[in-house]
Every structure is written in structure tokens, then in C-alpha cells.
Amino acid sequence: MKASSVVLACGVCLVFLTSCASSKKSLFVLQSDPDGKTGEIVVANGAGSQALTRAGDATEVKDANTPPSAPFRVEEAEIAKTFGPAMAARPAPPGFYLLYFRTGSANLTAESEKVITEILQGIQARQSTDIRVVGHTDRVGTREGNYRLGLDRALRVKAILISKGVDPAIIEVESHGKDNPLIPNQDQVPEPRNRRVEVTIR
Amino acid sequence: MRYLSSIIVAALVACATFAVASDGSVGTVKTVNGSASIVRGQSSLPAVVNERIFQGDTLRTGPDGSLGVILKDDTSLSLGPNSVVVVEQFLFAPAEGKLSLVTRMLKGTAVYISGIIAKLSPQSVRFETPNATIGIRGTRFLVKVDED
Numbered sequence: 001m002k003a004s005s006v007v008l009a010c011g012v013c014l015v016f017l018t019s020c021a022s023s024k025k026s027l028f029v030l031q032s033d034p035d036g037k038t039g040e041i042v043v044a045n046g047a048g049s050q051a052l053t054r055a056g057d058a059t060e061v062k063d064a065n066t067p068p069s070a071p072f073r074v075e076e077a078e079i080a081k082t083f084g085p086a087m088a089a090r091p092a093p094p095g096f097y098l099l100y101f102r103t104g105s106a107n108l109t110a111e112s113e114k115v116i117t118e119i120l121q122g123i124q125a126r127q128s129t130d131i132r133v134v135g136h137t138d139r140v141g142t143r144e145g146n147y148r149l150g151l152d153r154a155l156r157v158k159a160i161l162i163s164k165g166v167d168p169a170i171i172e173v174e175s176h177g178k179d180n181p182l183i184p185n186q187d188q189v190p191e192p193r194n195r196r197v198e199v200t201i202r
Numbered sequence: 203m204r205y206l207s208s209i210i211v212a213a214l215v216a217c218a219t220f221a222v223a224s225d226g227s228v229g230t231v232k233t234v235n236g237s238a239s240i241v242r243g244q245s246s247l248p249a250v251v252n253e254r255i256f257q258g259d260t261l262r263t264g265p266d267g268s269l270g271v272i273l274k275d276d277t278s279l280s281l282g283p284n285s286v287v288v289v290e291q292f293l294f295a296p297a298e299g300k301l302s303l304v305t306r307m308l309k310g311t312a313v314y315i316s317g318i319i320a321k322l323s324p325q326s327v328r329f330e331t332p333n334a335t336i337g338i339r340g341t342r343f344l345v346k347v348d349e350d
Contacts, residue, residue, distance in 0.1 A: 024309065024332040029344040034315065039341025045334040052343075064333035083344045086282035086311045089268035091232030093315075094276045129252045130230045130272070176297050202230060202272040 029058040029074055029083075034093055043068040095122035095201040098182075099157060100192065104141075106152040108160075120164055122201045128170070130202040133157050135175045138194040139187045143177060150175035157197045227254035228292040229273035233280065237264030261287045263310065277303065277317030284349075285310020290330075296322060306330040309349050315342045 030052040032038040038055045048067025050059045057071040080087075097119050099112040108116075123131065135154030137146040154173045162168050181194040231240070231253040238249040241260035247253070249261070249269055263269050263285045270280035275294045281287060291304040301323045305314075307330070320327045320340045329336040331347050 024350055025348045026331045026334060027344075027346040028334075028336065031342040031344060033340070033342050037341075039316070039320075040339040041341060041343050042337040042339075043334050044337070061331070061334045068334060079344065082346055083282065083311050083313060085235075085268045086280050086285075086313045086344070089233045089235060089270040089280040089282070090313055090315075091270040091272050091278055091280065093278070094272060126232075127252065130274075132274070174297060179297070200276065202232070202274075202276070 025063070026061045027058060027074075027082075028052065028060075028068075029056070029079065031055055091202075092126055095119075095126065095199075097122070097199040097201075099197045099199065101153055101195045101197070103190070103192075103195065104149070106149070106156040108156070116160055116164070119161070119199055119201065120166070123161075123166060126201055128201045129167075131161070131166070131171045132198075132200040132202075133161075133171060133173045134198045134200075135173075135177075136180055136182070136194060136196050136198065137178050138189075138191045139178045139181060139185060140190050141178070141188075143179070147175050147177035150177045153195075153197050157199065225254060226256060227274075228257050228289060228294075229255040229271050229277075231255065231269065231271050233268070233270035235268045236266035236283070238262065238267040238269040238281075239264075255289060257289060257292050259289050261285075261289070273303070273317060275301075275303065275317035275319045277319070278313075278315040279305065280313045282311035285312060287312060294319060301326045303327045304330070307345060307347050308332065309347045311344070311346045313342065313344055314338075316340050 028043050030041055032055040040051060040053050042049055042051045043059050045061060045064050047065055050068035052059060052071055056073055058074045059068045059071055061068045097115055099115055100109045101107060102109060133154045135150030137149045154175055158171050158173050161171060183191050183193045185191050231249050231251055234249050234251055239262050240247045240249050241262055255271055261269055261281060263281050263283055265283050268282055272278050286308040288306045290306050291302050293300050293302040301319045303319045316338050320338050324339050327338045
């Protein structure tokens with residue numbers, strides 16, 4: 001019984017190793033974000049790992065049994081040649097808009113009414129069929145009450161967009177209530193910048 | 203009559219409220235050039251702009267093809283020619299703290315720009331190739347996987 005489990009385990013290991021030992025070489029190049037910041041990627045396999053932290057750094061993985069290479073630089077011309085079509089296929093980045101509300105209400109501030117026009121233009125420009133509307137509140141009041149208020153705010157924005165001709169089926173609405181403040185502050189402290197709806201247009 | 207229509211409108215609004223990603227989709231095709239398709243179960247659909255993407259879908263491009271998608275957490279993924287990427291897992295419910303994104307690339311070239319899941323929970327995002335796994339701390343990277 002014991003011997004057979006060992007054989008079984010070895011068999012499983014062998015299959016695992018064989019399936020891992022792919023010869024498909026892969027290359028990873030870190031770039032800076034569209035907003036200029038650079039994050040980090042960690043490339044890892046069973047043999048080791050390599051972090052990339054500088055924009056333009058690359059690592060190559062020969063196979064599953066070889067650790068990722070030390071970081072090296074790839075020339076711009078090489079990047080353009082290899083990744084040109086993938087880069088050209090990049091979708092326009094999502095549009096992001098903030099709408100603000102009067103205290104305790106689902107009524108937009110006067111400035112935010114103007115943002116509605118920009119949102120409609122953003123939908124048009126992207127031919128978007130994928131819009132996310134998330135309602136938030138400041139931290140005054142109960143969690144439940146603020147969930148409801150956040151939802152009311154998001155629904156108000158949705159209703160405005162529908163009234164301007166946007167298809168209701170492409171708008172998703174949710175509320176984060178008081179749980180996701182833009183300006184983190186103490187509970188029960190009023191903060192106008194947290195009374196908002198975030199609209200993302202993809 | 204007017205009451206009836208306002209009740210219907212209210213009901214529709216209420217339905218939509220709880221129908222976050224009501225169709226269950228995880229993203230949308232935003233750019234297509236040349237031959238590109240979405241493989242879902244046994245069927246292969248030609249990729250067209252604004253087509254929905256679902257968990258488990260395989261995105262595939264031909265020798266002259268390219269394809270760009272945006273997922274519901276704003277992750278952007280674009281593929282060059284002869285590429286295959288599977289959207290293995292996508293869970294995006296920030297209000298409930300449920301976040302997960304696993305994509306697997308079999309071959310080709312791609313540009314990956316991480317989205318909200320990578321910001322909120324970097325350990326929940328994974329990009330796999332045949333011989334490595336990539337952890338992503340909020341950023342853009344290029345990836346190429348050679349064919350055998």
C-alpha cells in the first residue's frame with residue numbers, strides 16, 4: 001500500500017514536471033503606467049523569481065526549470081517591432097468622472113451638473129456600452145443609511161444619463177455607502193469631497 | 203396609465219440596481235483588427251467591438267489580427283497577432299471584498315495595464331504563462347510567449 005502510494009506520487013511528480021518543462025520562452029518588459037508612475041512585477045517559477053521595478057527593465061524565462069533572468073534592457077526599436085501591433089490595439093483608457101452632492105441629499109452641486117455634459121461626450125467618444133456608477137457618502141450617519149444614500153445618488157445619476165438618451169442596459173449601479181471615502185477621515189466628521197458618485201466609462 | 207408607467211419605470215430601476223453585471227460579463231471588446239475571435243465553450247465567435255467577455259473565455263488572434271479588451275475593474279489587455287489568452291477567473295465585488303483576476307497566456311504578445319483589483323488587492327491578481335507566474339503591483343507590462 002505504502003509502496004504503491006510512493007509510485008503514484010512519483011508518477012504525479014513526473015507528469016507535473018513534464019507538463020511544466022515547456023520550451024515556450026517568455027519575455028516580460030515593465031513599463032510606466034499611463035499616469036507616469038511605475039509599479040512592479042514579480043516573475044516567478046519553480047526555479048526562482050525576479051522582480052522588475054524600473055521602467056524598461058526586462059526578464060526572460062527560458063523554461064520552467066530555469067529561473068527568470070537578471071533584469072536587462074530591451075531597445076525601443078526592438079519593443080516597437082515585437083509589441084507594435086499589441087500596443088496599437090490598446091483600448092482608449094477608461095474615462096473617470098466625479099460628481100458631488102449636497103449634504104444628505106441626492107441633489108448634484110451646481111458645478112457637477114456641468115460634468116454630466118462631459119460624461120455624455122466621453123460615452124460618445126468611446127462608443128461605450130459599459131458604464132459603472134458608484135455612489136458614496138461622507139462618514140456622518142449609520143452604515144445602512146449611508147448605503148441607501150449612496151445608492152440614491154448613483155440612481156439619480158443613472159436617471160439623468162437615461163434622460164439624456166443613454167441606454168439603461170449599459171449602466172451598472174452600486175453603492176459603497178460610507179465604506180470607501182475619497183478623503184479618509186474620522187467617523188461622523190462631515191466631508192463634502194466624500195459625498196460623490198464615481199462614473200467610469202469603458 | 204401614468205401611474206402604471208411610473209411603477210414600471212420604478213421596477214426597472216430597482217431591477218437594474220441589483221443587477222450589477224446582470225449579464226455576468228467580465229469585460230468588453232474595445233478594439234479589433236484583422237482576424238480575432240472569442241472561444242466560449244465549444245463555440246468560437248468572431249470578436250467585434252463592444253462584444254461582452256465572460257469568465258472562462260479564450261481570446262484568440264490570427265496571423266493578421268489584434269484585439270483590445272477592458273475588464274470591469276479597468277484592467278486593459280491588448281493582444282498582437284497569433285496570440286491566445288484565457289480569462290481564467292474574474293471576481294470584482296469591492297463592496298464585499300471579493301476580488302480575483304487570473305489570466306493565462308498560451309502564446310503571442312500582449313500589453314497588460316492593471317486595474318482596480320491590482321490596486322485594492324495585488325495578491326489577488328495573477329498572470330500566467332506556460333513557464334512562469336507574474337505577480338502585479340499596479341502597473342503596465344509587455345509580455346511575449348514564444349510558440350514551441
